[in-house]
Amino acid sequence: MFLQGEYPSIKVAPPGPNARKILKEDQKYLMQSFHRFYPLVVKRAKGFLVEDVDGNIYIDLNAGIAVAVTGHCHPHVVEAIKRRSEELLHYSITDFVYEDPVLLARKLSEITPGSFQKKIFFGNSGTEAVEGGIKVARGYFEGRRPIVFAFIGSFHGRSLGSLSLTASKPVQRRWFQPLLPCVEHVPYPYCYRCPWKQTFPDCDYWCIDFIEEWYFRRYVPAEEVSAFVFEPIAGEGGYVVPPEGYWRKLKRLADKYGILLIDDEVQAGMGRTGKWFAIEHWGIAPDILLVAKGIASGLPLSAVIGREDLMNLPPGSHASTFGGNPISCSAALATIEVIERENLLENARKVGEHVLKRLQEMYSKYDIIGDVRGKGLMIGAEIVEDKDNKKPAPKAAQKIMEESFKRGVLLITAGLSTLRFSPPLVISLEAMDKALNIIEEVIKNVSRNTLH
Ligand SMILES: Cc1ncc(COP(=O)(O)O)c(C=O)c1O
Known part of the structure; x- marks a missing residue:
């Protein structure tokens, strides 16, 4: 049942069969000016979790492009x-x-x-x-x-x-x-x-x-x-x-x-x-x-x-x-x-500080993280070829985003090559850490392959 057990949980490699069917129709009937970061087809969402049409559950660091501040479908709303x-x-x-x-x-x-x-x-x-x-x-x-x-x-x-x-x-x-x-x-x-x-x-x-x-x-x-x-x-x-x-x-x-x-x-x-x-x-x-x-x-x-x-x-x-x-x-x-x-301003500050701290640690470990910046839960990590040349690395940023998606974390980019963290403000430290562990694994792999 939705929201039970461990998360994120990927049961079917996305896009699964249900998603593929809808994506085909999406391409046929919707104007292509709508951009698609990755083949996510959302069925429902609650708090900071999103379930796709094949039953995969993701930790949401997008909040539907910085919208779902109170978490998805908050009962009071x-x-x-x-x-x-x-x-x-x-x-x-x-x-x-x-x-x-x-x-x-x-x-x-x-x-x-x-x-x-x-x-x-x-x-x-x-x-x-x-x-x-x-x-x-x-x-x-x-x-x-x-x-x-x-x-x-x-x-x-x-x-x-x-x-x-x-x-x-x-x-x-x-x-x-x-x-x-x-x-x-x-x-x-x-x-x-x-x-x-x-x-x-x-x-x-x-x-x-x-x-x-x-x-x-x-x-x-x-x-x-x-x-x-x-x-x-x-x-x-x-x-x-x-x-x-x-x-x-x-x-x-x-x-x-x-x-x-x-x-x-x-x-x-x-x-x-x-x-x-x-x-x-x-x-x-x-x-x-x-x-x-x-x-x-x-x-x-x-x-x-x-x-x-x-x-x-x-x-x-x-x-x-x-x-x-x-x-x-x-x-x-x-x-x-x-x-x-629910003191969400306080939660945004607290979780945001933790994200910044973890990203700073990653910054000191991986040469492809050029800059880390943000306030509260509006945080960016700019991906570059290397710290010295500072050249934006859009392909590497895209790879990090796509691989994170496949492992159950919804994250998108902004600007030329910045990973953007804008989760619902209700996100817990525990969920954020799970997401960051996955993202760090992915960054480690991508930096090993130095894909720009
Ligand atoms: C700062 C800012 N202003 C305006 C807009 C436009 O908003 P909408 O897409 O609702 O028209 C956006 C959308 O991303 C935005 O980030």
Whole structure:
């Protein structure tokens, strides 16, 4: 029976017969723009375990791409969904009122950084939150500040507005240009691969001074810039953690020119980093904060949470039929309750520290681990050819991911060659250790074969 006995447990080498059948149909009927990391066909999932259609059980270090923060199918969240779905499936917050989004907005105002009054817009997905953030910022300045800054190495979504900010992999943009005009990109603070080949802290945050010296003084009028849009920790771009002090210094630059900070916490938020929101590690409150993924433990929902005075788009100028639907909002309220009641922020910190420690030990043993970084349960281990040349080793990273899958651990990559650890926040130390033992075995084999 599911969840009984030892885990992970691979009974049939994946993909088993049931999986193979579904995968064939998947290839036939679903657009191939959906990427497939490996041939996993999920049947059900509970907590930090996933069962495939052939009865194999895996330890989940993906959480459905950083979504299932409370663990899969947490009973409290499932109960909230069941209860509300018997009463109301939909009525559209675009034009009418029901209570769930109001209660959720109040709760989100309390747990997001900044003691100022906030207002909230609800959509359905991360990309929609980013679109909303851009519109709120441009709208606040009534069109006088059309320019938005984003970071090379960041991911903000794939609809055309958010894609204009996304700069993580060429495949995401190829064929779709021209995108939004008035978007400027600067390098993400990725110290391990500093574009200027400088070292922190000797660089004294040159990457921020660079914005003022090379953009604002030379060709971008700062008074036409409405916002910096950024991920506090880069997700899809490789789980990159900016240096201590970076976002505070960016805020000083933004304040100097009256530019807003839009913090995209779609991946890093909702407790993943051991605080409600990752930006809290840098001790600042953004003007606008974007949340999706983990907000409702797997139901579609996103939020644009902004300072009250900014959130003043006129009626009819921005809305979305399904945004803030009662079921998703109830699931989100239950998600927040579970995170609070079960001390999941504390668990993310505790298990995360342990993962970092074990990965550091592996770093000192295996030359193909070039860098280990992260906060809470948002952790990356960058796989390279060797520590000296630091060249990304995507094939080796892929091999580690595939072999881990075959042995019962669900792990994916980010950026060019980073192993990304983003398990459900309910994961236990014991399960994490089991997964890490398997991953270490695999890394040992792959480094022996020096497959790049
Ligand atoms: C930081 C960030 N922003 C935005 C998005 C887009 O979210 P969605 O896929 O829900 O549109 C993602 C998705 O991975 C993300 O990681």
